[in-house]
Amino acid sequence: MILSKVTDLIGNTPILCLPVPAKHARLLLKIExxxxxxxxxxxxxxxxVIAAxxxxxxxxxGVIVxxxxxxxxxxLAITAIEFGLRFIAVVDHHAAQDKIxxxxxLGAEVRYVEGTFREDEVAVVERQRLAAELAGKIPGAIFMNQSDNIANAGGYFDFVREVIDQVGGQIDAYVGCVGTGGSMTGIARGLKLHNPKATVLAVEPDGSIVFGQPGxxxxxxxxxxxxxxxxxxxxxxxCIDLGVQVTDAQAFETARYVARHTGLLVGGSTGGVIYKALEYIHRGVIGGNVIAAVADGGEKYLHTVFSESWLAERGLLDPSIGVQLDIWLGQEQAAEPAMPRLSVV
Structure with a gap:
């Protein structure tokens, strides 16, 4: 098939199977x-963008902010190119430099928020304030506001259709990270329509307030x-059955573990999702075909999540997490550190 534009490449992503032999479960990673x-x-x-x-x-x-x-x-930068729009991204110091x-x-304009923020502090409130201010001042501009935009969740219906087709219909659980709530809501609603008994596990960072824990x-x-x-x-x-938290160390050590044992580079939030998926499979809370999204790749975090010196300086190295992952994946008796053989669904 020959495609005509880059956005035609969105979707139809493959699934990689990570068996969990002791629990007769499969962790199915959709490679987003x-x-x-x-x-x-x-x-x-x-x-x-299409909805707007x-x-x-x-x-x-027009202009997207x-x-x-x-x-x-x-x-948004890729989509702006497709539709001939101007795009302004409002970011803070927390954004990975590779993403910037x-x-x-891609030709996007990048605006950093001003102010003094801790290195581990996400300046979302100031970002949103500045984005709204810019959109109000620039003729023809809109603040897309993904957190409150109903078209956010609607963008994941194809994800659900693809998964159902790839797995052959049997989906027992979904584990995903939750931020603005768009992917979690869109995917969970779709999977619940397909199988009301499917368990949805939403993962947030330790320190996030989504499920009412102290920030x-x-x-x-x-x-x-x-x-x-x-x-x-x-x-x-x-549409969420269970909301859980994952620490930075658990998330980042799992991402590093997956890279070393499978060759797949996943981002830090995906590391957290994989850690919690394995934990709750072994607790017996979820099982069967468990879907998890590889939300992004580790290539964007080579100077942070995959930098041992960066992690060490912040006290985020914890070898015990790798030992725990070995146990969960049935590797504690292995002579060589190796994951179960992966397969593509």
Whole structure:
């Protein structure tokens, strides 16, 4: 098949199977990093732009302004090229430098928020304030506001259709990270329609306030809701069966473990999802065909999540997590550190 534009590459991502032999379960990783912008956010970014154009809120030749940690912004930058729009990304110091470089390569304008913030503090409130202010001042501009944009969740219906087709219909659980709530809501609603008994496990960083726990700074990027911000209106709690937290060390050590043992580079938030999926499989809470999204790739975090010196300086190295993963994956007796053989579904 010969495609005509880059956004035609969005979707139809493969699934990689990670067997969990002791529990007769399969952790099925949908490789969303294969989207052209390198993340699952490409799906909803294009959907939000199309919805805004159809409604007339965004005019041809107009300007999109959005607050983002990077992945949504990359998806919007690609879509802006397709529709001949100007795009301004409002970011903070928490955005990975590799993501910023991609945005600039795509011709997006990048605006950093001003102010003094801790290194592990996500300045979402200030980002959103600045994005709204810019959109109000620039003729023909709109603030896309992914957290409260209903078209955010609507961008994931194709994900659900693809998974059902790839797995042959049997889906027992979904484990995903929750940030703005768009991917969690869109995917969970779709899977619940297909199988009301499917268990949905939503993972946020330790320090996020999505499920009512005390807020404090964290390093995981593009996921969770930091203290001082409000949970996005797009998040539908009714489709979530269990909300759990994962520490930065658990998330990052798992991402590093997966890279070393399988050759697959996944982002930090995906590391957290894999850690919690394995934990709850072994607790007996979920089992069978468990779907998890590789929301983005580790290629964007080579200087952070995959830098041993960066982790050591922040006290995020914890070898015991690798030992735990060995046990969960049936590797504690192995002579060589190896994961179960992967297969593509």
């Amino acid at each position: 990093k294969n989207n052209p912008g390198g993340s699952i956010k490409d799906r909803m970014a294009r959907n939000m 154009l159809k409604s007339g809120r965004l005019k041809p030749g 959005e607050s983002s940690s990077g992945n949504t912004a990359i998806g 470089a991609v945005l600039r390569a 404090h700074p964290y390093y995981q990027s593009g996921t969770g809701t930091p203290a001082g911000d409000t949970v996005g209106l797009v998040l539908d709690y009714s």
